[in-house]
Amino acid sequence: MLLEIKNHIEKNIHPDAIVDLQETGLQSALYISKEYLKSVCLFLRDHKNYYFDFLANLTAVDYFPEDYFEVVYNLTSIPFQKQLTLKVKVNAIRDLKDLPEVPSVSEVWRTADWHEREAYDLMGIFFTDHPDLRRILMPEDWVGFPLRKDYQDPETYHNIPVK
Amino acid sequence: MNELYQQAYKNYQNKISTVSSQEMVINMGPQHPSTHGVLRLELITDGEIVKDIIPHVGYLHRCFDKHAESMNYGKTIPFTDRLDYLASMNNAHGFVMGVERMLGIQDKLPKRVEYIRVLVTELNRIASHLIAIGTYGIDIGAFTPFMWCFRDREHIMNMLEWASGSRMLYNYIWVGGLFYDIPVNFEERCQEFIAYFKPKLVELDELLSNNQIFIQRTANIGVLPADVAINYGCSGPMLRGSGIKWDLRRVDGYSVYPELEFDIPVGQGIMGSIGDCWDRYKVRVDEVKESVRIIEQCLPRLMQDFKRTPDFDPRGLVPKKVNLKAQEYYVRAENPKGELGFYFVTQEKTDIPKRIKARGPSFNNLSVLPELGKGVLIADLIAILGSIDIVLGEVDR
Numbered sequence: 040m041l042l043e044i045k046n047h048i049e050k051n052i053h054p055d056a057i058v059d060l061q062e063t064g065l066q067s068a069l070y071i072s073k074e075y076l077k078s079v080c081l082f083l084r085d086h087k088n089y090y091f092d093f094l095a096n097l098t099a100v101d102y103f104p105e106d107y108f109e110v111v112y113n114l115t116s117i118p119f120q121k122q123l124t125l126k127v128k129v130n131a132i133r134d135l136k137d138l139p140e141v142p143s144v145s146e147v148w149r150t151a152d153w154h155e156r157e158a159y160d161l162m163g164i165f166f167t168d169h170p171d172l173r174r175i176l177m178p179e180d181w182v183g184f185p186l187r188k189d190y191q192d193p194e195t196y197h198n199i200p201v202k
Numbered sequence: 203m204n205e206l207y208q209q210a211y212k213n214y215q216n217k218i219s220t221v222s223s224q225e226m227v228i229n230m231g232p233q234h235p236s237t238h239g240v241l242r243l244e245l246i247t248d249g250e251i252v253k254d255i256i257p258h259v260g261y262l263h264r265c266f267d268k269h270a271e272s273m274n275y276g277k278t279i280p281f282t283d284r285l286d287y288l289a290s291m292n293n294a295h296g297f298v299m300g301v302e303r304m305l306g307i308q309d310k311l312p313k314r315v316e317y318i319r320v321l322v323t324e325l326n327r328i329a330s331h332l333i334a335i336g337t338y339g340i341d342i343g344a345f346t347p348f349m350w351c352f353r354d355r356e357h358i359m360n361m362l363e364w365a366s367g368s369r370m371l372y373n374y375i376w377v378g379g380l381f382y383d384i385p386v387n388f389e390e391r392c393q394e395f396i397a398y399f400k401p402k403l404v405e406l407d408e409l410l411s412n413n414q415i416f417i418q419r420t421a422n423i424g425v426l427p428a429d430v431a432i433n434y435g436c437s438g439p440m441l442r443g444s445g446i447k448w449d450l451r452r453v454d455g456y457s458v459y460p461e462l463e464f465d466i467p468v469g470q471g472i473m474g475s476i477g478d479c480w481d482r483y484k485v486r487v488d489e490v491k492e493s494v495r496i497i498e499q500c501l502p503r504l505m506q507d508f509k510r511t512p513d514f515d516p517r518g519l520v521p522k523k524v525n526l527k528a529q530e531y532y533v534r535a536e537n538p539k540g541e542l543g544f545y546f547v548t549q550e551k552t553d554i555p556k557r558i559k560a561r562g563p564s565f566n567n568l569s570v571l572p573e574l575g576k577g578v579l580i581a582d583l584i585a586i587l588g589s590i591d592i593v594l595g596e597v598d599r
């Protein structure tokens with residue numbers, strides 16, 4: 040099924056849309072190129088063979104020593120009862136002024152709105168074209184992104200000892 | 203900080219400071235009882251009509267993801283209990299299933315362990331739904347169902363305390379087994395409870411479901427169409443209330459659910475239109491009945507086919523150390539509130555994960571509130587929020 044989707048996307052979207060195919064572990068995944076992410080998502084959501092209409096989960100993972108981030112999309116097709124994992128790999132720029140950028144899919148699935156806000160808040164991924172990319176769980180004036188592996192806890196927050 | 207990253211916050215501040223003189227910004231919460239926890243809703247209102255809603259969450263953020271990265275899988279189970287603290291058994295069950303599938307021991311578990319797991323999770327599902335129904339009544343202004351629901355829930359709490367030693371946060375379901383076997387005579391007491399509870403459920407149903415005031419407050423209010431519900435990632439009674447038959451206990455068929463008979467109630471729009479607040483409430487009431495049915499099927503099997511034997515060891519398969527290959531896995535389970543998912547990224551040669559993300563159903567269900575609540579009265583907003591049935595421990599994690 041994964042190969043079929045891969046071929047289908049390459050034929051319909053762009054030959055370079057899919058970067059890699061991961062088939063280790065229990066759930067296989069497709070690595071999508073950043074440029075074609077939105078069109079691939081729209082295609083998977085609306086195509087009559089797939090209908091991946093339910094974005095179950097969106098998260099970001101920090102691979103620290105290897106120095107890259109992965110944004111993971113767990114899709115579910117409610118009509119066909121299928122699951123699919125998409126991944127986008129971005130290089131880590133470990134600088135608070137220059138965050139790694141991934142296009143937002145909140146136009147495709149509205150649920151991605153809050154999930155992307157959370158990924159931005161905790162992992163520092165900047166989702167371009169997001170309608171309202173504010174921090175969601177941490178306070179607005181918090182410095183740094185706590186789920187990054189190189190994150191250092193601050194000593195105080197508004198003169199309250201944190202540690 | 204880069205200007206671009208602050209832009210959304212500036213837009214938000216701008217929106218709040220430039221409301222027209224006719225409109226007013228009202229804070230609902232974080233200490234408002236009908237927000238069911240520490241949720242703050244910023245309402246832009248025109249008289250009694252809600253023009254816009256800006257939810258602010260995170261007051262109960264306890265860094266579940268960060269904690270889970272610093273300890274092994276077994277130690278994370280008590281933290282999962284605190285996600286949806288009204289349904290701790292269900293949380294632990296979902297988490298444990300994920301680890302067991304990655305270990306490849308999910309088929310080797312004794313049947314008795316699986317049936318006990320289903321028994322306690324279904325008891326906990328009833329307890330969670332009783333809270334949802336009772337507090338929904340009190341949101342609308344009916345006080346009696348609240349007291350009745352808490353009275354019956356207390357019986358379940360006492361039974362689960364008897365089994366696990368704790369009243370709400372159990373740490374009972376472990377990777378590869380259980381903390382202990384259920385106590386002697388637990389099955390009989392459970393049967394007594396079911397015999398007591400079934401007539402009470404009929405009473406409760408009569409008290410609220412056909413109450414004219416309740417119907418007028420909930421029917422045709424907060425109608426959530428099925429396509430919007432799916433697009434917003436709603437699951438559980440929210441999605442089923444909109445008429446979609448989607449229950450992961452059937453779809454995935456995990457644990458021993460394929461061996462059990464139960465129906466999946468969906469919203470039918472009996473009092474108003476499909477997907478209104480009344481439908482969501484009714485789905486929960488019907489689910490309690492289905493859970494009672496499941497428990498009734500579990501108990502005889504636990505007393506006959508898989509009864510307590512001296513050599514039964516509920517910790518027989520509990521691994522000393524969870525040794526996993528480096529892999530990723532997304533596990534999902536049907537919680538009382540909806541689809542609870544855990545995304546694992548494991549590491550080689552250590553039992554500490556690289557990343558665990560909990561996907562709370564309440565988080566997604568709550569995100570549809572700004573869509574549902576635009577243009578309704580403030581009093582109806584309370585009815586809509588109550589029908590979503592959020593637990594802030596799971597929204598904020």
